[in-house]
Every structure is written in structure tokens, then in C-alpha cells.
Amino acid sequence: MDQQKRTKVLGGVLAGVLGFMAIRPDQVLLNPVRDAQRRLDIANSDFERADAKQTQLMIARERIERARATSLPPRVSDAQRLYQTWITNLAEQCRFAQLQVVPGRTDYRRDQFLTVNVDLEAETDLAGLSRFLYLFEQADLQHRIAELDIRSTGSQNNPRLEINLTAEGMSVARSPEHSEVFPRTVSPQAVTAAATELTVESIDGFPKETPFLVQLGREMVQVTAADEHKWTVIRGQEGTSAVEHAVGESVQLFPIPILKRGNSFDSYEQFLAGSPFTKPAPPKVFRPRLASISDKTIAPGESVSMTAKAEDFNPDVGTPVFALEAAAEGMSINAETGEIQWNTS
Known part of the structure; x- marks a missing residue:
């Protein structure tokens, strides 16, 4: 190559x-x-x-x-009976009158959940209804208001309301058996209205950490310290009043979920103030003026005192302020009180 x-x-x-x-x-x-x-x-x-x-x-x-932990018992009969009792006690605590509570329909979804309804008819005022709805919502329980019908019997002042309400409670499949909606015991001793200590027969199911809320009969009580069966309490909570309780009075836990423990009834105050069941008062027309002052006869060199008063003024605007126009010599006025002093010459 x-x-x-x-x-x-x-x-x-x-x-x-x-x-x-x-x-x-x-x-x-x-x-x-x-x-x-x-x-x-x-x-x-x-x-x-x-x-x-x-x-x-x-x-x-x-x-x-x-x-499951906040469900009603798994058996339909137990769930409805206990829920009906709990709703009745809550309505009585909120001073519902002409109260009728009966079992309603039930619904069962195999291996999922069951629901039980309780139908309530009662008469109350707006404050009582609001208190009931507030406590109902606060309770750590799987339930809801399914229906609510309100009829007012009047339109002035604080009219009575006719309530038709359906509460629906739920039990999730495989929820634990229990004999009460919430843990319950009794007080083996009478409780005076002024007592700050409460003795209970059993503490099974009650929290070990304080504070927590319980229903003592129809009174709400906050437990601030617990030493086994002796509790230190604050009486008359959640709109209730401290009253005497006989031996054997029911003591039932009223659990509130963590996220709702900061709530208060104050959120309902605006609703109460602007009740939709009363006619609003007609707007008031204010005509501010000075009240008449009686005539006085004085001689030269004498001193005299009088007080001016305002009438028909709007208090929302503020407190009246007084002043003198073309005041005579030696005459003065207290701007806040309206007191007039005149030293004649």
C-alpha cells in the first residue's frame, strides 16, 4: 500500500x-x-x-x-332513649315551658352509622331559645338541629315563641357501648346554694384534668379542682343560678371540644338585641331645650344661684354642655352641671 x-x-x-x-x-x-x-x-x-x-x-x-368517641350508643333503642332524655334535660335547664319531647324517625346505614331523631315542642322566649342553641352547639356530641320552626305569639317587648324542633343524633359504626350520653353520677350529699365544694359518688368517665363543666340538676357548674370524689366548683355557670340540691342529685359531664372552649354566649347578644320577632321602635325625634327656671326677686348686692337643666336631648350624642350668652356682670355658669351663680352689684 x-x-x-x-x-x-x-x-x-x-x-x-x-x-x-x-x-x-x-x-x-x-x-x-x-x-x-x-x-x-x-x-x-x-x-x-x-x-x-x-x-x-x-x-x-x-x-x-x-x-366514635363522641357518638351515641350503637343500639338504636339505647341511642334514641338516652338522646331524648338528654335533650329534655337541656330544654328544662333553659326553662322551656309546655315541653313535649317524643322520639322521631331513625335511619340505619349498615356498617356506617345510624341516626335517631327527637322531636321537641315547647314555648319559650328568644333568650331561652338562644341559650338552648348555644349549649346544644357547644356539646361535644355527634348531633345537629335538623329542623327548626319558630312562631312568635306577639310583636312587642319580649314575645313568647312557639318552638318546633327536630334534633338528630348519630352513632358511628363500632362506637363503644355506654349507658349515658355523657358520664353521669350523683351527689351523695345535699348541696346548699352557697356551697363551693361538691362530693360525687363516682368519678368514672370524668376528666382528671380541670377545669371542666358539669350539669348539677338544672344548674351548670364549673369544676376548678378535683381531689378524687371532692370537687371545688364555681356555681351558676352558663346563664344558670346557684340553687339548693337534694341528696342524690344528678351530676352529668358536659364536655366541650377544645376548639369551642373559647366560645361564649356573647356571640348571641347581638341577635337578642335585634330580635326579628319584635317590631322596631319608631325613630325618636329629639327637641333639646332648657327646662324653665322659676322667677326670683333679688335686691342689688345679693347673690343668687340657679341650675339650668336640659330636656329632650339624645343621650347617644353626649352630655349637654352649658354656656351663657350676653351674661350680666358677675354672672357665671358651670358648663357641666348648669349651675348659675350671680353676684349682683
Whole structure:
């Protein structure tokens, strides 16, 4: 092979090597790396989805367990009977009159939940209804107001209201058996209206940490310290009054969920102030004026005092301020009280 052909062959080999060096390493060496990166990205994405799903399952499981803990008993008969008793006690505590509470319809979803209705008819005023709804909402229980019909018997002052209400309680599947809606015991001793200590027969099911709220008969009581069966209490809570209680009085826990413990009845005050069941008073037209002052006869050199008073003024505007125009010599007035002093000459 002559020199020229050898040069061409070597040139072709060199070009092939350079072409291989320029193309093949990227395809042969980097493609597996890129494939591995893609597989890793897919695995990470699958893991994140699985982790998010696991988190959702944990949250759902926690909610279900929470719902079971605050459910009515699992048997329909027990759930309806106990819920009816609890609703009746709450209505009596809120001073509902002409009270009738009867069991309503039930609904059962196999392996899911059951619901029981309680129908209530009563007469009360807006304050009593608001108190009932507030305490109903505060209670740590799986329930709701399914229907509420309110009819006013008047339109002046604080009219009586006729209430037709359906309360619906729920029991989640596999909720625990219990003989009361909330833990209940009795007081083995009489309780005076001034007592600040309460002795209870049993503490089963009651919180060990204070404070917590209990229903002592129809009175709401806050337990601030608990030493086994002896509790230190604050009486007459949640709009109730401290009264005497006989031996054997019922003491039932009134649990409030953590997120609602900062609530107060104050949120209902605006609703009470602007009652939709009374006619608003017509707007008052104010005509401010000075009340008449009796005539007095004085001799030169004598001193006299009088008091000016404002009538028919709007108190929301503020307190009247008094001033004298073209006052005589020696005459002065107290701007706040309206007292006039005149030293004649």
C-alpha cells in the first residue's frame, strides 16, 4: 500500500474514531443514567402520592375514631332513649315551658352509622331559645338541629315563641357501648346554694384534668379542682343560678371540644338585641331645650344661684354642655352641671 492510500485509510479510521467519540459516549454511557433518573423521578412521585394517600387515610381514621368517641350508643333503642332524655334535660335547664319531647324517625346505614331523631315542642322566649342553641352547639356530641320552626305569639317587648324542633343524633359504626350520653353520677350529699365544694359518688368517665363543666340538676357548674370524689366548683355557670340540691342529685359531664372552649354566649347578644320577632321602635325625634327656671326677686348686692337643666336631648350624642350668652356682670355658669351663680352689684 503506497503512502497516499495509507494516509487515506488512517484518515478514515481517525474520522470514525472521532465520530464515535462525539456520538457514542452520550448514547451508550449517559442514556442509562438518564433512564435511572427517570425511574427515580417516577418512584419519588409514586412515593409522594402514596405518602399523601397514607396521610389522608390517617386523618380519616383519626376523624372516624373521634366521631366514635363522641357518638351515641350503637343500639338504636339505647341511642334514641338516652338522646331524648338528654335533650329534655337541656330544654328544662333553659326553662322551656309546655315541653313535649317524643322520639322521631331513625335511619340505619349498615356498617356506617345510624341516626335517631327527637322531636321537641315547647314555648319559650328568644333568650331561652338562644341559650338552648348555644349549649346544644357547644356539646361535644355527634348531633345537629335538623329542623327548626319558630312562631312568635306577639310583636312587642319580649314575645313568647312557639318552638318546633327536630334534633338528630348519630352513632358511628363500632362506637363503644355506654349507658349515658355523657358520664353521669350523683351527689351523695345535699348541696346548699352557697356551697363551693361538691362530693360525687363516682368519678368514672370524668376528666382528671380541670377545669371542666358539669350539669348539677338544672344548674351548670364549673369544676376548678378535683381531689378524687371532692370537687371545688364555681356555681351558676352558663346563664344558670346557684340553687339548693337534694341528696342524690344528678351530676352529668358536659364536655366541650377544645376548639369551642373559647366560645361564649356573647356571640348571641347581638341577635337578642335585634330580635326579628319584635317590631322596631319608631325613630325618636329629639327637641333639646332648657327646662324653665322659676322667677326670683333679688335686691342689688345679693347673690343668687340657679341650675339650668336640659330636656329632650339624645343621650347617644353626649352630655349637654352649658354656656351663657350676653351674661350680666358677675354672672357665671358651670358648663357641666348648669349651675348659675350671680353676684349682683
